[in-house]
Amino acid sequence: MPDNSKIRSLLIDAAARGADYRENAAERHVAPSREAIAGVERFIEPMPEAGTDDNEVLAILDEVGSPATVTMAGPRYFGFVIGGSLPVTVATNWLTTAWDQNVGMHEVTPATSTLERVAMDWMIELFGLPQGSAASFVTGATVANFTALAAARNRVYWDIDWNVEADGLIGAPPITIIVSEETHPTVFKSLGLLGFGRNRVVRAPVDGQGRIDASRFPAINGPTIICTQAGNVNTGAFDPVGDICELAKPKGAWVHVDGAFGLWAAASPNRAHLCSGFAAADSWATDAHKWLNVPYDSGVAFVRDTAALKSAMAITAEYLMTETEFRNPSDFTPELSRRARGVDVWAALKSLGRQGVAEMIDRCCSNARRFANGLSKAGFDVLNDVVLNQVLVSFGDDATNRSIIEDIQDDGTCWCGVTVWQQKTAMRISVCNWSTTEHDVDRSLEAILAIAQRHKNREKDRRG
Ligand SMILES: Cc1ncc(COP(=O)(O)O)c(C=O)c1O
Structure with a gap:
């Protein structure tokens, strides 16, 4: 028999520990100490014979x-492109x-499946995607891209009378896949x-911000899938998806948009212009x-052609309730069994509302601008047009950049990562945590600039 009082005290203890962690997130060193990292060795032990x-x-x-955790949930983590988690979504x-x-x-699962359908409908509206598109709730943008491109594959082959779902790709007619030089x-x-x-692709050339240059787009001939991007992982730049759709549509090509983070710009009236023309595409992926x-564990693929998506994902079996008048979530995802990840999306949208989502996006973008202004004012090179939430800054040559970034990470006030952008090593700042304030940006800038200045002084002394 379950001991309810033990279960309750366990779950309350977990909640209290989680709440403690979150309460301290704003003041912890962002990177863990070396001792804490060394401490994880304690997890490594033989499989225990007896329980605990x-x-x-x-x-x-x-x-x-x-x-030993890096405080990714905190307001001064600016690595990769990583949001935090809104408290309501942790709770739900x-x-x-x-x-x-x-x-x-x-x-x-009537409750969770309904919540996912509602979350799907709200996002389709928020992003201005075609009504009737289907959504797949998957693990992340990697699998969202995979899912959308599986639908693309089935549709493009259907159109040339090849049943790729049944017969596979061995012996199939060739199709063309166009990506860009900056595809993720x-x-x-x-x-x-x-x-x-991975390599049988045609690469469209890009401009200095990593956007596809539509004027130099490769000729589209025969069955084709085109992969575009909303939000370059370094610069935040957007491909001209509307222009590409105009080239692609008369040729019957499928246009996919990888909008892992950039698609959220469509949810802000101040940034939606970056996504203009996107609704003409065939599929979209986001996180x-x-x-x-x-x-x-919350990626989403949207596909206009529901039949193509279902053909790639749905299964039937005697013991499953797949014949139903309802929307069966597994008809749209690579997985059959999975957690109800769409509930967290519903909770965030319900808690923020349309205005709250737009404000969050705008706040991150204006904090990214604040970073860029502070860094330029201090004399450092901001390498990208800061159109979204991404800032690329260079403090000097390759070795200087790497050394400064390492010191910033060790300092622990904030966390920023390294990248190479168009042959130049740079530091990447990605602002996408709901809790980051202007004060966090100023505090981080102060730490970054002090470290950069120390390097400069040291270099001066070295040169005499
Ligand atoms: C443009 C783009 N596509 C895809 C991905 C992969 O996303 P995930 O790590 O959620 O699979 C990323 C991650 O940053 C990204 O920026």
Whole structure:
């Protein structure tokens, strides 16, 4: 028999530990200490023969694990493109986990499946995508790209009378895949997983910000899938998707948009122009765990051609309730069993409303601008046009940049990563956490500039 009072005290203990962690997130060193990192060795042990008390399991996780985490949930983490998680979404995520719903089929998960449908409808409206498009709730943008491109593959082959779903790609007629010189690596991975191969692509040239140059777009001939991007992972730049659709549509080509974070610009009236013409595309991928600030495991693929998506994803079996008048979530995703990740999306949208989403996007963009202004004013090169939430800055040569970035990470006031942009090493600042304030930007700038100045002085002394 379950001991309800033990279960309650365990879950309350977990909630209290989680709340403590979040309360301290704004003041912790962003990177963990070396001692805390060394401490994770304590996890490494032979498979235990006997069990451990549940409260003790939780205590070990917290006492050893928490100090060794990088504070990605905090307001001064600017690495990669990583949102935080809105408190309401952490709370709904915990409750949804307690429900333990397997959201593959509507009839056995009516609450979570309905919430996902609502979240889908709201996002389609928010992004201005075609009504009637289908959404797949998947793990992240990598799998969202994969899912959308699986639908593209089926549709493009259908149109030339090849049933790729049944007969596969061996012996199939060739099709052309056009990507750009700046396509995100995960799109190539998706192409590999789909059997197209990572390298059998035509690359469209880009401009100095990493945008496809529509005037130099490769000729479109025969069955074709085109991969475009909303939000370059370094510069935040947007491909001219509307122009590309105008070239592609008369030729019957499928246009996909990887909008892992950039698609959220469409939710702000002040940034929506960056996504103009996007509704003419055929599929879109995004992450809610990035800019909507929900917990990880929350990518979404949108596909206009529902039949093509279903043909790639749906299955039937005697024991499954796949014949239903309802929208069956597993008809649209690579997985059958999965957690109800769309509930977190619903919670974020319900909590913020349309205005709150727009404000969050705008706040991140204006904080990115604030970073860029502070860095330029101090005499450092901002390498990109700061149109969104991404800032690329160079402090000097390759070695200087790497050394300054390492010191910034060690200092712990904030966390920024390294990149190479058009042959130049640079520091990347990505502002997409809901809780980042102007004060956090100023505090981070102060630390960054002090470290950069120390390097400059040291270099001066060295040169005598
Ligand atoms: C443009 C773009 N596409 C795809 C991805 C991959 O997203 P995920 O890590 O959620 O799979 C990223 C990650 O930053 C990205 O920026």
